[in-house]
Amino acid sequence: MADKRDYYEVLGVSKTASDDDIKHAYRKLAKQYHPDNNPGDESAAAKFAEINEAYQVLSDKDKRAQYDQFGHAAFGSGAGAGAGAGGFDGFGGFGGFGGFGADDIFGSVFDMFTGGGSRASRSNGPQKGESVETEVRITFEQAVFGVEKELNVTMKETCKVCGGNGCKPGTAPKICPKCGGKGQVVYHSQSLFGTVQQVSACPDCGGTGQFIENKCPGCRGTGYQAERKTISISIPAGIEDGQYYRIRGKGEPGRNGGERGDLMVLVRVSTHPVFKRDGVNIFSEVKIPFTKAALGGKVHIQTLDGDFEQEVKAGTPTGTVVRLRGKGVPNLRSRGTRGDHFVTLTVDVPTSLNAEQREALRAFEETMEGKSPYGERKKKGLFH
Numbered sequence: 001m002a003d004k005r006d007y008y009e010v011l012g013v014s015k016t017a018s019d020d021d022i023k024h025a026y027r028k029l030a031k032q033y034h035p036d037n038n039p040g041d042e043s044a045a046a047k048f049a050e051i052n053e054a055y056q057v058l059s060d061k062d063k064r065a066q067y068d069q070f071g072h073a074a075f076g077s078g079a080g081a082g083a084g085a086g087g088f089d090g091f092g093g094f095g096g097f098g099g100f101g102a103d104d105i106f107g108s109v110f111d112m113f114t115g116g117g118s119r120a121s122r123s124n125g126p127q128k129g130e131s132v133e134t135e136v137r138i139t140f141e142q143a144v145f146g147v148e149k150e151l152n153v154t155m156k157e158t159c160k161v162c163g164g165n166g167c168k169p170g171t172a173p174k175i176c177p178k179c180g181g182k183g184q185v186v187y188h189s190q191s192l193f194g195t196v197q198q199v200s201a202c203p204d205c206g207g208t209g210q211f212i213e214n215k216c217p218g219c220r221g222t223g224y225q226a227e228r229k230t231i232s233i234s235i236p237a238g239i240e241d242g243q244y245y246r247i248r249g250k251g252e253p254g255r256n257g258g259e260r261g262d263l264m265v266l267v268r269v270s271t272h273p274v275f276k277r278d279g280v281n282i283f284s285e286v287k288i289p290f291t292k293a294a295l296g297g298k299v300h301i302q303t304l305d306g307d308f309e310q311e312v313k314a315g316t317p318t319g320t321v322v323r324l325r326g327k328g329v330p331n332l333r334s335r336g337t338r339g340d341h342f343v344t345l346t347v348d349v350p351t352s353l354n355a356e357q358r359e360a361l362r363a364f365e366e367t368m369e370g371k372s373p374y375g376e377r378k379k380k381g382l383f384h
Contacts, residue, residue: 030203161218280339
């Protein structure tokens with residue numbers, strides 16, 4: 001058997017096609033090659049099966065993503081072989097079933113005994129709405145302490161003209177004559193298990209069980225309109241750059257009474273000129289005069305909570321790290337706790353001195369002659 005054709009090629013759409021484009025192409029082709037319209041035509045039946053297989057993958061977001069990345073290999077190593085040519089590969093690849101996955105195999109067996117009613121009811125049951133993704137930029141301090149933000153988001157909302165049924169006002173949807181309002185059609189096929197029933201979404205109504213004859217002028221029969229909304233959100237203290245903040249129930253409306261989707265907010269945090277962050281800890285650097293490092297005393301440190309005075313010991317070397325406990329970032333997973341602030345003290349050695357300052361330093365150096373290993377001891381020799 002020849003290798004499988006590309007699923008996008010089978011439906012005659014591009015790889016960037018939208019869900020609506022894929023559904024439209026499927027309906028058109030399924031109607032053209034449906035066995036009822038081509039009785040006794042084996043090539044049409046094979047074409048119809050190929051179309052259904054392609055639609056099963058491309059209409060499912062997860063399966064489509066896998067297919068885009070791995071091609072037919074995503075659904076079994078023997079994805080191109082039929083039962084007669086390749087035989088049964090075992091449960092690892094399901095190669096003997098032309099690329100169908102475990103759900104397709106066991107679903108067909110189950111339908112053989114149940115008539116497919118259970119699967120049909122699941123398809124027509126309540127479905128959660130799509131999630132909506134947006135992005136917000138906040139300052140470093142806002143990420144640390146939290147902030148209230150208003151977002152302007154465009155999303156799908158129930159059409160106000162038709163109330164979401166997709167029909168022109170004064171009219172109502174009709175029961176699909178193809179599936180009798182069930183949204184599913186049953187096809188018989190031969191497999192290793194014998195004659196089985198396969199339940200698929202109705203090609204005429206797309207699984208809704210209804211047919212809209214007079215479409216709503218406001219939404220063109222979709223039941224939805226794009227709407228610009230302002231949503232207030234509370235970004236929690238301690239969020240990091242690149243994290244998603246989920247607001248449940250603020251996405252697009254569900255279908256058949258399903259709950260709304262979620263709003264997924266990608267948080268972007270601006271950098272800070274002084275502070276660096278690693279998790280819940282903050283890092284910064286403070287320069288101190290070399291006289292302060294030698295004599296000791298108080299130095300001013302900028303923290304997230306404002307200026308802070310830190311006592312340093314006499315003889316503090318450059319590179320000394322001071323730990324300010326509880327002055328870091330609030331912990332998202334442990335309320336009431338904060339990380340620490342680590343401050344690196346860098347001794348600032350002056351590069352430009354006036355005559356008076358140089359003289360004072362020379363006098364200081366002379367007082368250190370007898371105590372320095374480079375002074376008096378050097379003159380006497382190392383062993384005297």
